[in-house]
Amino acid sequence: MSKQIELNRDLGRISSDTMADVVESRLRDYFKKKFFKPGDSLPKELELAEALGVSRNVVREALSRLRMLGMIESRKKRGMILASPDILGVFERVLDPLIITEETLQDLFELRLVLEMGLADILFINLNDKHLHELESIVNNEAKVSEQGFRIKNEIAFHGKLYEIAGNDTLKRFQNMLLPIFEYVLKLEKELVSGKVSHHDLVDLLKSGDKHQFRQGMYEHLKPHFDKLEQMKK
Amino acid sequence: MSKQIELNRDLGRISSDTMADVVESRLRDYFKKKFFKPGDSLPKELELAEALGVSRNVVREALSRLRMLGMIESRKKRGMILASPDILGVFERVLDPLIITEETLQDLFELRLVLEMGLADILFINLNDKHLHELESIVNNEAKVSEQGFRIKNEIAFHGKLYEIAGNDTLKRFQNMLLPIFEYVLKLEKELVSGKVSHHDLVDLLKSGDKHQFRQGMYEHLKPHFDKLEQMKK
Numbered sequence: 148m149s150k151q152i153e154l155n156r157d158l159g160r161i162s163s164d165t166m167a168d169v170v171e172s173r174l175r176d177y178f179k180k181k182f183f184k185p186g187d188s189l190p191k192e193l194e195l196a197e198a199l200g201v202s203r204n205v206v207r208e209a210l211s212r213l214r215m216l217g218m219i220e221s222r223k224k225r226g227m228i229l230a231s232p233d234i235l236g237v238f239e240r241v242l243d244p245l246i247i248t249e250e251t252l253q254d255l256f257e258l259r260l261v262l263e264m265g266l267a268d269i270l271f272i273n274l275n276d277k278h279l280h281e282l283e284s285i286v287n288n289e290a291k292v293s294e295q296g297f298r299i300k301n302e303i304a305f306h307g308k309l310y311e312i313a314g315n316d317t318l319k320r321f322q323n324m325l326l327p328i329f330e331y332v333l334k335l336e337k338e339l340v341s342g343k344v345s346h347h348d349l350v351d352l353l354k355s356g357d358k359h360q361f362r363q364g365m366y367e368h369l370k371p372h373f374d375k376l377e378q379m380k381k
Numbered sequence: 382m383s384k385q386i387e388l389n390r391d392l393g394r395i396s397s398d399t400m401a402d403v404v405e406s407r408l409r410d411y412f413k414k415k416f417f418k419p420g421d422s423l424p425k426e427l428e429l430a431e432a433l434g435v436s437r438n439v440v441r442e443a444l445s446r447l448r449m450l451g452m453i454e455s456r457k458k459r460g461m462i463l464a465s466p467d468i469l470g471v472f473e474r475v476l477d478p479l480i481i482t483e484e485t486l487q488d489l490f491e492l493r494l495v496l497e498m499g500l501a502d503i504l505f506i507n508l509n510d511k512h513l514h515e516l517e518s519i520v521n522n523e524a525k526v527s528e529q530g531f532r533i534k535n536e537i538a539f540h541g542k543l544y545e546i547a548g549n550d551t552l553k554r555f556q557n558m559l560l561p562i563f564e565y566v567l568k569l570e571k572e573l574v575s576g577k578v579s580h581h582d583l584v585d586l587l588k589s590g591d592k593h594q595f596r597q598g599m600y601e602h603l604k605p606h607f608d609k610l611e612q613m614k615k
Contacts, residue, residue, distance in 0.1 A: 208442050211443075217475070237450075237471050258549065268494070318492050
């Protein structure tokens with residue numbers, strides 16, 4: 148982390164909060180303090196504006212933000228209710244490699260490595276024959292073509308399937324969202340480097356190895372990335 | 382994943398998008414299509430309203446959302462510019478265990494297990510003597526007290542330090558945000574179950590073991606959680 152970034156984070160910018168920021172944060176605190184639960188009816192826009200002593204426009208702006216986060220919903224006849232936000236939906240909106248800083252892109256790429264290495268345990272809890280067949284057909288597809296764009300697609304299909312097998316919907320969606328980031332970072336490299344353990348080898352390890360052997364195989368598969376990381380940190 | 386949730390996701394709810402939703406999405410597309418980069422000046426509110434044929438209020442509402450996401454900033458004299466969003470800042474706003482569904486809480490708890498198991502590789506790349514001293518002092522603190530609330534705090538301090546050592550700012554912040562979730566799930570359990578490998582043992586493994594031994598130790602440390610997971614999936 149650069150010194151400037153560290154300073155920015157530790158010191159915190161003096162915010163020129165708009166009224167909408169203030170109202171948004173006030174509403175958030177109010178929901179917490181009153182232990183509102185998903186499904187509970189919320190006060191009307193006009194009531195909120197009066198209680199806060201601000202214009203209806205400002206309240207509408209703040210509510211619009213909470214609606215975007217999925218924290219509130221409007222129901223016919225019932226008015227506004229508190230909702231269970233889709234925690235990843237909002238994440239998706241900001242994960243654009245073109246506007247994220249390079250430092251964050253690198254962090255997310257590392258995060259991917261951590262996830263792939265940590266996946267083995269829950270992967271082996273769920274793994275069944277159907278999964279193995281699906282992985283095999285991805286690998287067989289791959290053997291046929293060597294064009295770079297296609298290889299990246301297959302790389303994504305293979306690793307995506309592993310997350311799917313792990314059976315955790317949030318994790319799977321999270322990885323799906325990170326894909327454009329990985330793809331972007333991979334495209335920055337001149338060629339698609341791969342360790343000495345191939346996808347084909349990994350499927351073999353899933354079939355007849357244990358989770359330790361699979362994890363070691365995954366490490367070898369990702370080794371060029373880990374090597375690069377080691378060089379950077381030195 | 383329950384059938385209803387799967388159906389909801391696959392089919393997708395017919396949205397009663399407000400005008401702000403439409404304008405927000407239109408602006409997002411426009412930035413992408415025109416390859417706007419962080420720092421680029423954006424058209425004025427009034428110009429956008431005219432181009433879109435909507436009221437200024439609607440544009441203001443949509444811009445307010447993008448501002449909340451950190452995607453745009455207002456600069457004195459320069460007007461609005463596109464910005465690099467703080468990708469985790471927005472995530473933080475929705476990670477409230479009281480409003481997240483139980484299914485997502487469970488997913489996030491599993492995600493934590495995956496991260497802890499996957500951390501070993503980048504942990505060992507960064508580890509130095511200073512880190513070991515810091516971990517030791519956390520562990521020594523822990524030996525002195527057995528009160529449950531304190532133990533949870535120490536649990537968090539110990540694992541948080543591991544993420545810090547990994548040297549990935551995004552990952553560290555991500556784990557920090559997930560803490561209230563873990564704490565919430567841990568409090569649901571009657572007692573703080575721990576595997577036969579303690580934090581103390583884990584520090585020893587960091588000092589004199591290799592990353593494979595450390596990872597195996599971490600698995601044993603987290604084993605009660607993995608066991609529970611295995612039971613649930615059966």
